[in-house]
Amino acid sequence: xxxxxxxxxxxFGATTVLCLVSLPLMLLPRGAFMAMLAFYARLxxxxxxxxxxxxxxxxxxxxxPAGPVLxxxxxxxxxxxxxxxxxxxxxxxxxxxxxxKIPVWGWLARHSKMVAVDRSGGASALKQMVRDAExxxxxxxxxxxxxxxxxxxxxxxxxxxxxxxxxxxxxxxAVVPVATDSGLFxxxxxxxxxxxxxxxxxxxxxxxxxxxxxxxxxLEEAIEAETARLLARPTA
Numbered sequence: 001x002x003x004x005x006x007x008x009x010x011x012f013g014a015t016t017v018l019c020l021v022s023l024p025l026m027l028l029p030r031g032a033f034m035a036m037l038a039f040y041a042r043l044x045x046x047x048x049x050x051x052x053x054x055x056x057x058x059x060x061x062x063x064x065p066a067g068p069v070l071x072x073x074x075x076x077x078x079x080x081x082x083x084x085x086x087x088x089x090x091x092x093x094x095x096x097x098x099x100x101k102i103p104v105w106g107w108l109a110r111h112s113k114m115v116a117v118d119r120s121g122g123a124s125a126l127k128q129m130v131r132d133a134e135x136x137x138x139x140x141x142x143x144x145x146x147x148x149x150x151x152x153x154x155x156x157x158x159x160x161x162x163x164x165x166x167x168x169x170x171x172x173x174a175v176v177p178v179a180t181d182s183g184l185f186x187x188x189x190x191x192x193x194x195x196x197x198x199x200x201x202x203x204x205x206x207x208x209x210x211x212x213x214x215x216x217x218x219l220e221e222a223i224e225a226e227t228a229r230l231l232a233r234p235t236a
Contacts, residue, residue: 004192007051014043019104026111033112034090041085048079053195054185058087060202063176068137069205070175072164074223075146076154076183083200084144092136094129094145094163115143117163129163130170137171147219154183154231160220165212174205177219179226199230 018040022033048054064071073080084091097118100106109116115132118125133143147164168175179201185194203222206215 001192003052003195007047007193008191010047010051011044014040014047019108022108023104026107030112031090033108037112038086041082044079044082045086048186048193052185052193054193055197056083057197057199058202059199060204061087063202063204065174065176065205067142068140068171068173069142070164070168070171070173071142071144071178072147072175072219072223073144073178074180074227075148075151076180077151077186077188079182079186079198080146080151080180088142088144090139090141092133092141092143094133094143094167096149097125113139126163126166130167133167133171137173143167143171147223151188152183153188154181155228157224160216162216164219165216168206168208168210168215169212172208174208175210175215175219176205177203177222177226179203179223179230181227181230184231201226201230 018036022036026033045056048056071084073084081093084093092113092115094115094117095109097116100109100116113132113136115129115136117129136143145164145167147160148158149161149163150158152158164175180199182198182200185196185198203226206218206222210218
C-alpha cells in the first residue's frame with residue numbers, strides 16, 4: 001500500500017507537470033509534443049519499476065509490421081494507454097469523444113491528432129472516425145484501438161465493438177491483435193499497484209482484406225485465448 005501511495009503521488013504529479021509543460025509545445029510542430037509523450041511513457045514505466053517493483057515484458061514485437069497498421073489491443077488498465085506511446089514512432093489512439101472535452105488533456109489530445117469516436121453519433125460519427133484515421137495513415141502513423149471499447153477486469157469478456165472492423169475494411173491494412181495481463185497489476189479503478197512482471201503479447205497480424213465476420217471472430221479468439229494464457233501463468 002505504501003508503494004501504491006508513493007506511485008500515485010508520483011504518477012499524478014508527473015501527469016500534471018506534463019500537461020503544464022506541454023501547453024507551450026502546442027505552438028511548436030506536433031513532433032515535439034509526441035517526443036514529450038514518449039518521454040512521459042518511459043518515465044511512468046520507470047516509476048512502476050522503481051517504486052512498485054513492476055517490470056514490463058513484451059513478447060512478439062517481431063509480429064508488428066513496419067509502417068501503417070491497425071493495432072487492436074486488450075484493455076484492462078490505464079497502463080495500456082501509456083504503453084504504445086514509447087513503443088511506436090508516432091502512435092495514434094482511437095479515443096472516446098468525451099475524453100476530448102477534458103480541459104487541458106483534451107486540448108493536448110487534439111494537438112497530437114488522436115482519433116475521436118462518438119459512439120452515440122451513428123453512421124456520421126463512424127465516417128468521421130474513418131476519415132481521421134485515413135489522415136493518420138497518410139502520415140505513416142500506426143493506429144491503436146481498444147476493440148472492447150472500455151477497460152475490462154482480468155477474465156471478463158465483453159462484446160468487441162464493430163469500429164475495429166469498419167476501420168480495417170476502410171483502411172485496407174493488417175490488424176495486429178495484442179493481449180495483456182495488465183489488469184492483474186494496475187486494475188480498473190484500483191488504487192493499489194502490484195509488483196511482478198506485466199506482459200504485453202503482440203500476436204501475428206490478421207491480413208488486410210479479411211472479411212468482416214472472419215476478422216472479428218479471429219481477432220476476439222486470438223486476443224482472448226492469449227489473454228487467458230497470460231492470466232494463468234505466474235506473474236513474478
